[in-house]
Structures are given as structure tokens and as C-alpha cells.
Amino acid sequence: MTILLGLLGLSVVIVVHEFGHYLAARLAGVEVETFSIGWGPRLFGFTKGKTEWRISALPLGGYCRMKGEEEFRTAIERKLPFIPRERGSFYGAAPFARILILVSGPLANLLLAALIFSFVSFVGIKYTTSPNKIVLASELAGMNRTLNVQAHANPNPADLAGLRTGDRVVAINGTAVEDYADIQEQISLNPEKALLLTVERENERLSIPVIPRLDKNTGQGLIGIYSWVEPVVASLDPEGSARLAGLRTKDRIVTAQGKNIRNTIDLMAALSERPGRLDLTVLREGKELSFILVLSYTDQGSANLGIEFSGIEKIEKADSAGDAVVRGLRETRETLGTTLKGIGLLFRGVDLLKAVSGPARITYMVGNAASESLKSDGLSGILPILSFLAFLSIGLFIMNLLPIPALDGGQIILSLVEAIKRSPLSTTTIYRYQFVGSAMIMLLFVLVTFSDILFFAGK
16 A cells, blocks of 8 residues: 555646646647657556547556657667758757756756645645753663664764753744754754854754764754653553553653653663663652553564654644645745755765665655655645655756757757757767766666665664
8 A cells, every 4th residue: 555655646746747848849840749647558548639648548647748759769760860850850859949848847946846736825734843842862871772762972062062951942043943853953964164153052042053964874964962752641552551551632741760861862771771660659649659561562663652742833824825835835945955955965975775765765755754644634644745745846857958869858968968059969979978878877766776675674
């Protein structure tokens, strides 16, 4: 089911891309022979004008086949000096008309992203975050490494800067911080760039500079902190050890194994040695109660507590339709900038095999997001998958405009050169250019496929 939903989501983004090509081709007077949703054998369809519209067997995106696109292959096979340029064909169009057609696919993806972000902003999306209070990751140093918590390498930037557990970050570079999501966003987007954190500590306000370390696995910035989550039970798994032992929602855990519990990280520390039983004291309606939990662990080291802890429920919602459009455009611009920045980090020592994703992994991620969304009721369940598709659309926009011969960007370069020299390029020149592009695409395909294999092997 996950794979099917993933293919469906990925297909939507690709079909929108191809429809952008279709609209521009018709505007430029280029005939479109076939517009297909999916690949492979035709299942059903109809012909309108000179275009066959079809649904094909394999739900793997789609394609827009324009008249004359096969003429390049014909020129190669017949050893023609130039590609035939029949009226109404792709190569028969003027260079700038071809550029319009080529750029319209990526622009359709960008427009889709802006529309999705605007819609999500208009409806309002709910999310759960934590207070703007932090816990140093160094407090987890020396823990059992199978524990399902990532302790960063020491010394961390947060330790070097003088941050402390319990500090409340109220601003970063002068911009107010409301919750931990704001902190995480600024740190992750600015690896190896100086940030000035304004923190509150014991009724004092301090300015603390810190430089996030580049995580070469993800390309994001890290300083070695976690969110401070209050150890208050929000919900319980019916089969979890906490529920079976008698814990209830709104219980506050105050001690574990005799040690004070200030936050959920303290609780993780109590679980670091993987005890078979866990002695808890909880505060319930002003009274302290004791419980004994019998624990088991997954292969990854996670205990079967079955506790969901309380967070801060928030909703991001536009004030009006106009405000939603403004927010949508801003989100599109910021996501575009963030993605371009991420591509730049690939040339700064980031582990490509971990930082890039291939089609299999992307399909899985889209499908997983869709599966999780379907578990929620109503429109709120659809919004996360829509947002994911918007991010994917922006990625497709950027990827297709890269100056790689086999992509739209590479074809745009060819058309620009032809426009500048005011004469068509020879078949041999285009062939050599395409050969280099095909080799680049093949290398990229091998890289992302290997990355996907490593990803699924680790799951």
C-alpha cells in the first residue's frame, strides 16, 4: 500500500510537469501526438484533435510526446547533417519557442508548489512542537549506543559556546523564537555560519554566539541540543508496558530508578542500561504514586513504554485568502532557497550516499507520508502529504533546470546556443552533447540507486 501511494503521489508531480510542457507546446504551435498518464501499454483513452489522451498500465508518472521528437534519432540513423524540421514539430519551432516549452514543465511544478502551500496555509495545518527550552546532547554521552536517541559527538558547538540544559532560547540573530521548531529550523539551515542566540537563564538574558557543525550525513547544521519535553503523559499505547502497569494520561513522571526526571531526556537516560524493570514515581492529582514497569526492547534498543508525551499543539493558518497566497509564495521562495543551499552543501564534503535519494526511496517517503496522513481524520490528514508533494515539486523544478543534456536545462542550453548562432546545430554536435549527458545521468542513477539500497538495507 505504501509503495502504491508513493507511486501515485510521485505520478501527480510528474504529470503536472508534463502538462506544463503540453500547454506551452500548444501555445507555440507544436503538435502534441500523445499525452499519457503512466507508461507502458495503453489501457484506455481517446483522441481529441491531433492529440491522443491515454491512461497507460504502469503508474510511473507520464509523458508528453510532441511531433518530431523522434527526428533526432532518425537523423542519427540516416546520418543526416541536421535534424529534419517539419512544420508543427518540436525541432521545427523557433529556438525561443522551444525554450518556452522546455521551461514550462519545471514552472508548472513551481506553480503547483505555490498553490499547495497557499492552500495549506488557508486551511491551516496543525503540528506539535516543544517549548523553546533546550537539553544538551552531551548529557547523553556514554549511554548505551543502542538507545533510540542520537547523542552527538563531543565537544558539541553548544558546549563550546557555553549553553546549558534548561536555557530558554528567545531569539536567534535578533529574530524572536517561539518554540523548539523555530530553533531547529534556524540551526539546521545554517551549518558553519555564526548564529547569535539570545537565551534566558535564571532571570538573566545572555547573548551567546554559536556556529552549527555541518552534519555530513544530512547536510544540516547541528549544535548538539535536544528539545526540553515535559515528562507528562499525553497518550498511552494499550499494549505498552506503561498502560499495563497502571499509568494514565496527565500523569507526570517525577522519578525513574530513584533519579529525578526533569524532562524526557532524563527518562531516556534511565533507560540507557536497558533495565528489565523500571521503577517509576508519578504525580497524579497532587499525589505521588509508585509503579513497576516490565520492559522489553526492540532490536534497535527502543523500550516498549508505549507513552506519548505532551507537546505544544499549534496551528499555522492564514488570516484571509490573500494572506494565504502571500504565505504560499513566501514558503515557495524559502523552500527553493533552502533546496539550492542544500545542493551547494553537496560540494562541501557531505556524504552523497546518505544525503541524496533515488526514485525508490522518494516513492517510499511519499507513500509513507500518505499512509500516515490517511490515519488522520478529515482534511487535516491530507495536508502533510500535500506539503510533501510541494517540496517534491520544488525539487523537480530545480533538477530539471540543471544544465545536464538529458534534462530540460540541457535542452535549453542547446536552444540558446542555436539562437545565438542563428543557425541549427549539427546532428553530430547534438549527439556528442547528448552522449555526455546520458553518461552523467547514468552515473547519477547508479549513485542514487546505491543510496536507496543502503537506505532500505538499514531499515
